[in-house]
Amino acid sequence: MAVRASGQPVRVSQYRLSVAPEEWGRVAEEAAHVGLRWGGLWAEDRDARIELTVVLEQCGIYLMVRTRTTDLAPSVASHTAYYPAAGRFERRLTDLFGITFRGQADSRRWIRHLAWSENEFPLRKAYSLVGHDGAAVRPDSGYPFLEAQGAGVYEIPVGPIHAGIIEPGHFRFQAVGESILNLEVRLGYVHKGIEKTAEGRDPDGLARLAGRVSGDATVAHTWAACMAMERAAGIEVPVRALALRAILAERERISNHLGDIGSICGDVGFAFGQYQFGRLRERCLRLHAELFGHRLAMDTVVPGGVQPDLPTDGAHRLLEDGIELRxxxxxxxxxxxxxxxxxxxxCMTGILPTETARMLGVLGYVARASGVDFDLRRDVPYAPYDTLKVRVPIATVGDVAARVRVRQEEIDVALGLIDELVSVLPGGPCRVPWSVPASDAEGLGCVEGWRGEHLAYVRFGPDNTIARYYPRDPSVFNWQALEKLIIGNIVPDFPVCNKSLNGSYSGHDL
Amino acid sequence: MAHPLIAWALALLQTLLFIASAPLLAGWIKCVRCVLQNRASPSVLQPYRDLGKLFRKKVVLAEEASWLFRSTPYIVLGTMILAAAVIPLVTVRLPTDAIADVIVLVGFLALGRFFLALAGLDIGTSFGGMGSSREMMVASLAEPAMLMAVFTLSMTASSTNLSTAMHYLLQSGLVLRPAFVFTAAGLMMVAIAETGRLPVDNPATHLELTMIHEGMILEYSGRHLALMEWASEIKLMIYAVLIADIFLPWGIATRFTAWALVMGVVAIGAKLALLVVLLAVIESGLAKMRLFRVPEFLNLAFLLCLLGLLSHIILEVGI
Amino acid sequence: MVAVGLYTQAIRMLAALVLFTSFALLAQTRMAALIRLFAWQGALLAVTTALVALVTHQPRLYLSALLTLGLKALLIPWFLNRLVIRLELQHETEDLRGNAMVLLGAAALTVFSYYVVMPIVELSTLVTRNVIAVSLAIVLLGMLLIIVRRKAVTQVVGFMCMENGLFFAAVVSTYGMPMVVELGVAFDVLVASILFGVFFLHLRDSIDSLDVDRLNRLREADE
Amino acid sequence: MADPNLTEGTVLTLALAYLAVASALLSALVALATDRYPVVFKITSFVLLGAAGISAVAAGVMNLLSGKIHTAQLGLGLPWLAWHLRLDPLSGFFMAVTGIVVLAVAFYGPAYVRQYQHGPQPLSVLGFFTGLFVAGMLLVLMADDAFLFLVAWELMSLSSYFLVTYQHQYASNRRAGYLYLLMAEISALLILLAFGVLAQFSHSFAFHAMRHAQVPPFWATTAFVLAFLGFGLKAGLIPFHAWLPEAHPVAPSHISALMSGLMLKIAVYGLIRFSYGLLAHIRWEWGLVLLLMGTASALWGVLYALMQHDLKRLLAYHSVENIGIIFMGLGLSMIFIGTGHPVLGVLGLIAALYHTLNHALFKSLLFLGSGAILMRTHEGDLEHMGGLIRRMPQTAFLFLIGCLSISALPPFNGFVSEWLTFQSALQVSVLSNAVLRAIIPVTAALLALTGALAATCFVKVYGVAFLGRARTRRIRHAREVHWSMRLAMGTLALLCLLFGVLPTVTIRVLGSVTKLLLHRGLPSASVHGWLWLTPVSAGVASYSAPLVVFGLLLALGIGYVLLHPRMSSGAIRRVSAWDCGFGALSTRMQYTATAFSMPIRRIFNPVWLVDESTTVHMDPREPLRVASVEYQLHIGDRFWPMLYEPVSRWVLSAARYVSRIQTGRVRTYLAYSFVTLLVLLWLIR
Known part of the structure; x- marks a missing residue:
């Protein structure tokens, strides 16, 4: 493989690599051969040419492989033959940029419903945000789902509007009686245009936007975005801010796990568990509101540090809360x-085998419950985790029970980390002033959020503005796992399987 | 025996009391459940308010709905009222009790369910069909268990007429019947399954894919929905009264005097209130079963009823 | 309806409950619950013995009741439980396909034992004679448990259950066996349970499973 | 007994019966001409069939009401054995049942057979054999000697064979017909042997001689077992049912109605005639066999029916179920008679007879209904139907009544007979045999299971076929059938309701049958007037169907009046069904028949031979991506590999063994003949 290794390390653990467009397919081939994890794909319209970047990872080392094509509607080889998870990324880029991926098995539209036409490509620079009326769009009912054949087979369409208060997404089951033969998830109902909105913002504005990519993972997304910006600008964040960021992230992990365990109980009709865990989550959120001014701690992580410092009694309150919660x-x-x-x-519901989990590159507790032992905090330690010892709970069965157990243990680990962080909370400022980065400066932020690895890619344009922002939520991979783990289960077990995964619709759709 | 006209009037009154107090029972269950889950509970009268609200609301029908869909709420409620009419609530020996015995009662419930399941299939959506299919699965396993329980009762009292049987039980005084212990347990399980309580169905759920009863009535609205809800509340009441009256018949009026009748009302009220607390306690400790555990649950109910019958034959008759 | 004494009613109720525990044993798949049920059966036996002692004024039956309680409701279940924990079987469940058939078969066995016992019942003059049918049924159900289950622990429980049936018959119909016999039997049972325990440990060590069907490998016939 | 006191009633009743047979035969003859003159003769043939039906009903009802026995001898048949004919309340009852169904078919037929007019097979064949078939059934009912009985039996069996194979262009029909013929002949052989046993002791083939014969218990039991096997085979009892779901559905629908609705009942008649009428002392063990076999048939039948998605096949399996229920009633009756409780025996017999009547009505109704669907849509598979309630509203309504009746729901007729069976089963406390006392309630609980499963099955049938949305274009364009067909179904539906609402009257009339067979009726049933049905006594059980109907109508009426749009909250708004906001509900999203019965299949899985497979093809270009999913399900009858295939293998190998004598040389055959001749001469020496 003719790799022109032009990469100078961004950080020790990140490398960049450029290849020719025609070599694009071989990137995947070689990467798969070596056993790299495929971690995301994005594109950018740079001077009427498309620049494609794929992130690969192994042993805590991130490799950004990049190619620049010659026109705006290029055709490159698909990665799906080696990395099935790439399919949705590629279909998404087809919808948003008009890139053609050769050799792709599935070329149906993905993120595009009927809000824009087939010949419009919103993420190209030429596409203007103004001039679109906000009229309601017809539902995308013509999407060609896979139809199972055979007498007696029927389909169950569920969503995008669900009975519970959850985000919109459509699930199409092929079933016979109660047995599920196949499931296809159709997402994209909450496509908000995050990437387009980000263009031209200043760092503070981007941080605010990142906090709204997915509300339940606001700290993780903001941290990842800030980390990317800070790396691009070469800013050293004060240690106190880092510790506070970690505390926020761990608290986010705890409150979401609590809520999810409660919901998983609720989905099997165990009201006691639902209400008890719901109560604990609520307690968590109220403490957040008191300490950080926001129930979800939104907008607390800012470029260069953390916005409101912890109140004086904050450390004490956190410790106390941890003891009670335990x-x-x-x-x-x-x-x-x-x-x-x-x-x-x-038990034995919704089993995701280790092999499938690995092939799909699933992340977070979903991966760890299926025996994929990966946690950024331990394997790619970023400050302040580099000084902490993070225990990573693992299960191998991969069923709902395993995912619940992993989450229960993660709460425990997170409580331990908070105790450690709070008890030796360093002093000093919690924010440093921003220094304007050079034009074209770029950075990749990697944070272990509560759902798993969050990536954020940021490239600055001139005058401290954002040229490109791409947040990659772990849900993109985990959603695909849902389609696999549900096969062979019975229809009424779907809600609990889905909830045990709990992918973010918003984080996926962007 | 009082004048036939008075008796018929009493029967009518009892039926009205039965169907009018059914929402109260449902409200009481919700209350107890909430207390057990450390939640603030709605008023006991909330089901009446809900029904009132639904009765006032306009009906929205699916385009595909046929006449069967529209008439089903009336039929379902009608069968439930009919079933309620033949169950002694406050007093035994009313003329309505003879219209149907307990096997016919099971038949009424089956008739209502037949139409309910058909209505679930009428619109042609998958949720309705799913609900119907599950309901019929549960019913077809619960019905034999229920009849087995009924057989034990009727063999003990040598009558399938509820009123006569209860009268017999009252007359024979306090007898420890092993058969009744099993039968009571079996019948409780059947009642849980048939009235869609946990762990068979979750009355509080709105997850489309897991519903049984709610799946079938998903397309109903306005007064149709009110009738359906009311019917299901009456059904719950029917099972509760059956269990309370068969296994604890004491307190029910055997003469038509005012005092006896008042005592009858108080007694059944107290029994139902207690029974519901028991039900709520059971419900709170359980998760909903996986759908295909339900047959095992009902098998166990059937087995209990069968054991009841066998112990009746072996331990009670052969003497 | 013949007026029946409270004693007879109570004995019948206990008989029915013991029978019920036997059925429950057949229906139960979880090891821990199985052992708990078995303990309950032992406790019910103890209560029955005590009741008979109370009514017939035989103090030695109180001793027998205590012995039953200590051994069958506490010691053996505790021992089995420890064994299960040691062998890490707490969450183990047996695959029970066609269990409904087994339960129906159990019901049929109950009827059958009644049928078999009928001539004896007609001869007997004791008020509790019908209980003999139940005792026989308990014995037969214990045997059924041994036959249909594969896990060795369950089989031991089945064996004990058979013994319980015999004991029940002895207590109710002849007001207990002579003390010496009783003590001897109790001791035998205890020794048997310990032997089983040792046997399991060896079984697991040698064939790495407690599934007794695996013992098929030991037979010499070619397959 | 044989004294032909030629009163006016006798003459009239017998004349009506003769008329019935004669018109059926005439209808057969007339039908032969339909090919040349289709319109006139088609009508005439059915009019004659209708006349046969009317006169059969008249003869039967007159006989039932009078309760008299009418006998006659015809100078036909063998030289030493004239044809003995006899009409008594038992045959009268069955004749009336036959008449009703034949009448309905006669109404239904002309419009229905139009579709066969231009088919490959001539219409005349259909009409000819239909006439013969009906005549055969009527003659069986009138036969009073074994010879005539068997002749009529063969007439019935053979003509129905031709009806089954009417559309013999399909190989499956030929196979079904062959199987049917084979089973029918085995059944006839067994019946012949049963009569032979009795004739041995009565020294005559006439039934009146058999009635008075002293048959030792062993031979009585032998005769009973033979008769039970013979008639059970014809009735489609488990495990002899395999021919039934093959043969009944392939015949034209009105013939299916005759076969399922009537011919099976003729077998029931045969068994009742044989065991109650000819064998003097009924033993309870026979009853137990009947009860157990009946329970097995009922349960097995309904479980298999649940798995079918071909409407007529499904209905055929339900016939197995209902025959099982009838046999349960008979079994209970025999148990009670055999243990010395004749009053309860009467109750069981009445339950069985009542169910016979009911099954004839609702099964014919359902088969005629399925014929209506088949005629308009050429679709027999439930999975392709849907929404017919909007296209064929009246047929849909009538079919619904059939479904309610067969599902044993009050206040329809099926419920009454099942209720009576339950009541009969619940009287076990009188029995001294404890095992019987334990078994009978269990069978009753299994009957309850059967009933509940039947309801499940018909929710499936009605829901998938008539409700929801049309799944194919043909269904979408179906239209209502001719009024005469609706009239036929309507009559049957009305009778279903009537016999459900007026059980007391029916039971009083049925009393003359039990008086004939058991010398007592069931006076206790109607002692409290026509309004109250009290089979044993008012204290034990009571049921008032008229009041139930009244109460139901009252509740419906009040509800409707109170809640009618005018009274309450205004007009009804129609919108599209809830689609979760996705916006495109299609017919693929409807629950299918297979899906509906899937939970039951999963629960009772060992009952069937389930061959289920899901083939998933992955996309070669992308790992983990599903390219196609194909699901296949085949449900087989366990009795094929368990019973039929071993038997057929055995027969084949036996035949191969025997075939060694087949040399192909003429002289050898002559030698065989010669030896046979010698043996015969030696035998008759």
């Missing part, structure tokens, strides 16, 4: 694990 959880977890009717629903 006590309550100890009781509740015992009740959950001893309730055989509950365990019966969770």
């Amino acid at each position: 006590q309550e959880l100890e009781e509740l977890n015992a009740i959950l694990s001893e309730n055989s009717s509950l365990q019966d629903r969770w």
Whole structure:
């Protein structure tokens, strides 16, 4: 492979590589051969040429492989033959940029519903944001789902509007009676144009936007975006801010896991668990509101540090809360694990085998419950985790019960980390002033959010403006796992399987 | 025995009381459940408000709905009222009790369910069909268990007429019947399955894919929905009254005096209130079963009823 | 309806409950729950013995009741439980396909034992004679449990269950066996359970499973 | 008994019966001419068939009401054995049932057979054999000697064979017909043997001689077993049912109605005639066999029916179920008679007879309904139907009544007979045999399971075929059938309701049958007036169908009046069904028949031979990507590999063994003949 290794390290763990467009397919081939993890793909319209970047990772080292094509509607080889997860990224780029991926098995539209036409490409520079009326768009009912054949097979369409208060997404089951033969997920209902909106913003503006990519992972997304910007600008964040960011991230992890475990109980009709865990989550969120001024701690992470410093009694409150939470959880977890009717629903439901998990490149607790042992905080330690010892809970079965157990243990680990961080919370400022980066400066932020690895790519344009922002939510990979783990299960087990995964619709759709 | 006209009037009154207090029972269950889950509970009268609201609302029908869909709420409610009419609530020996015995009662419930399941299929959506299919699965396994329980009762009292049987039980005084212990347990399980309570169906769920009862009535609105809700509340009441009256018949009026009738009302009220607390406690500790565990659950119910019957034959008759 | 004494009613109720525990044993798949049920059966036996002692004024039956309680409701279940924990079988469940058929078969066995016992019942003069049918049924159900289950622990429980049936018959119909016999039997059972425990440990070590169907490998016939 | 006191009633009743047979035969003859003169003769043939039906009903009802026995001898048949004919309440009852269904078919036929007019097979064949078939059934009912009985039986079997193979262009029909013929002949052989056993002791083939014969218990049981096997085979009892779901559905629908609705009942008649009428002492063990076989048939039949998605096949399996229920009633009756409780025996017999009547009505109705669908849509597969309630509203309504009746739901007729069966089963406390006391309630619970499963099955049938949306173009363009067909179905539906609402009257009339067979009726059933049905006594059980209907109508009426749009909240708004906001519900998103019965299949899985496979093809270009999913399900009858295939293998190998004598040389055959001749001469020496 003719690789022109022009890369100088951004950080020790990140490298860049450029290849010719015709070599694009071989990138995947070689990467798969070596066993690299495929971590995301984005494109950019630079001077009427498309620049494609794929992120690959192994052993904590990130490799950004890049190619520049000669026109705006290029045709490059697809990566799907080696990395099935690439399919949705590529279909997305086809919809947004008009790039053709050769050799792709699935060329149906993905992110595009009927809001813009087939010949419009919103992420090209030429596409203007103004001049579009906000009229309601027809539902995209003509999307060609896979139809299972055979007498007695029927389809269940569920969503985009669901009975519960959850985000919109369409699930199309091919089923016979209660057995699910196949499932296709159709997303894109909450495509908000995050990437286009980001263009031209200043760093503070981008941080605010990143916090709104996916509300439940606001700290993770903002941190990833800030990390990317700070790396691009070469800013050293103060240690106190780093510690506070980690505390925020861990608290986010705890509150979301609590809420999800409650919902997983609720989805199998175990109201006791639902309300108890719901109560604990609410307590968490109220403490956030008191300490950080926002229930979800939105906009607390800012470029160069953390915005409101922790109140003086904050450390004490956090420690106290941790102790109480531990006590309550100890009781509740015992009740959950001893309730055989509950365990019966969770065990052996929605199994994601390790091999499938690896092939799809799933992340976070979904991966860890299926035996894929990867956690950025331990394997690619970024400050302040580089000074901490992070225990990573692992399960191998890959069923709902395993995902719940991994989450329960992650709460425990997170509580431990918070204790450690709070007890040695360094002093000093919690924000440094921003220094304007050079034009074209770029950075890649990698953060282990509560769902898993968040990536954020930022490239600056002139005058401290953002030229390109791409946040890659871990959900993009995890959503694909849902389609696999549900096969062979029965229809009424779907809600609990889905909730145990809990992909972000918004984080996926952008 | 009082004058036939008075008896018929009493029967009518009892039926009205039965169907009018059914929402109260449903409200009471919700209350108890909330208390058990550390939640603030709605008023006991909330089901009445819900029904009132639904009755006032306009009906929105699916384009595909046929006459069967529109008439089903009336039929379902009609069968439930009919079933309620033949169950002794406050007093035994009313003329309505003879219209149908307990097997016919099961038949009424089956008739209502037949139409309910058909209505689920009428619109042609997958949720309705799913609900119907599941409902019929549960019903077809619950019905034999229920009849087995009924057989034990009727063999003990040598009558399938509820009123006569209860009268017999009252007359024979407090007898420890092993058969009834099993039958009561079996019938409770059947009741849980048939009225769509946890762990068989989750009455509080709105997840389309897991619903049984709610799936079938998904397309109903306005007064149709009100009728359906009311019917399901009456159904719950029917099972509760059956269990309370068969296994704890004491307190029910055997004469038509005012005092006896008042006592009858108080007694059944107290029994139902307690029974519901028991039900709520059971519900709170359980998750909903996986759909294909439900047959095992009902098999167990059937087995219990069968054991009841066998222990009746072996331990009670052969003496 | 013949007026029946409270004692008879109570004995019948206990008989029915013991029978029920036997059925429940057949229906139960979880090891821990199985052992708990078995303990309950033992406790019910103890209560029955105590009741008979109370009514017939035989103090030695109280001792027998205590012995039953200690051994069958506490010691053996505790021992089995420890064994299960040691062998890490707590969450183990047996695959019970066609269990409905087994349960129906169990019901048929109950009817059958009644049928078999009928001539004896007609001869007997004891008020509790019908209980003999139940005892026989419990024995037969224990045997059924041994036959249909594959896990060795379940089979031990089935064996004990058979013994319980015999004991029940002895207590109710003849007001208990002589003390010496009882002590001997109790001791035998204890020793048997310990032997089983040792046997399991060896079984697991040698064939790496407690699935007794695996013992098929030991037979010499070619397959 | 044989005294022909030629009163006016006798003459009239017998004349009506003769008329019925004669018109059926005439209808057959007339039908032969239809090929040349289609319109006139088609009508005439059916008019004659209708006349046969009317006169059969008249003869039967007159006989039932009078309760008298009418006998006659015809100078036909063998030299030493004239044809003995006899009409008594039992045959009268079955004749009336036959008449009703034949009448309905006669209404239904002319419009229905139009579709065969230009088919490859001549219409005349259909009409000819239909006439013969009906005549055969009527003659079986009138036969009073074994010879005539068997002649009529063969007439019935053979003519129906030709009806089954009417559309013999399809190989499956030929195969079904062959199987049917084979089973029918085995059945006839067994019946012949059963009569032979009795004739041995009565020294006559006439039934009146058999009635008075002293048959030792062993031979009585032998005769009963033979008769039970013979008639059970013809009735489609498990495990002899395999021919039934093959043969009944392939015949034209009105013939299916006759076969399922009537011919199976003739077999029931045969068994009742044989065991109650000819064998003097009924033993309870026979009853137990009947009860157990009946329960097995009922359960097996309904479970298999649930798995079918071909409408007529499904209905055929339901016939197995209902025959099982009838046999359960008979079994209970025999158990009670055999243990010395004749009153309860009457109850069981009445339950069985009532169910016979009911099954004839609703099964014919359902087969005629399926014929209506088939005629308009050429579609027999439930999976392709849907939404017919909008295209064929009246047929849909009538079919619904059939579904309600067969599902044993009050206040329709099927419920009454099942209720009576339950009541009969619940009287077990009188039995001293404890095992019986334990078994009977369990069979009753299994009957309850059967009923509930039947309801499930018909929710499936009605829901998938008539409700929802049309799945194919043909269904979308279906239209209502001719009024005469609707009239036929309507009559049957009305009768379904009537016999459900007026059980007391029916039971009183049925009393003359039980008086004949068991010398007592069931006076307790209607002792409280026509309004109250109290099979044993008012204290034990009571049911008032008229009041139930009244109460239901009252509740519906009040509800409707109170809640009618005018009274309450205004007009009804129509919108499209809830689609979760996706916007395109298609017919693929409807629940299918296979899907509907899937939970039941999963629960009772060992019952069937399930061959289920899901083939998933992955896309070669992308790992993990599903390119296509194909699901296949085949449900087989376990009795094929368990019983039929071994038997057929055995027969084949036996035949191969025997075939060694087949040399192909003429002289050898002559030698065989010669030896046979010698043996015969030696035998008759």
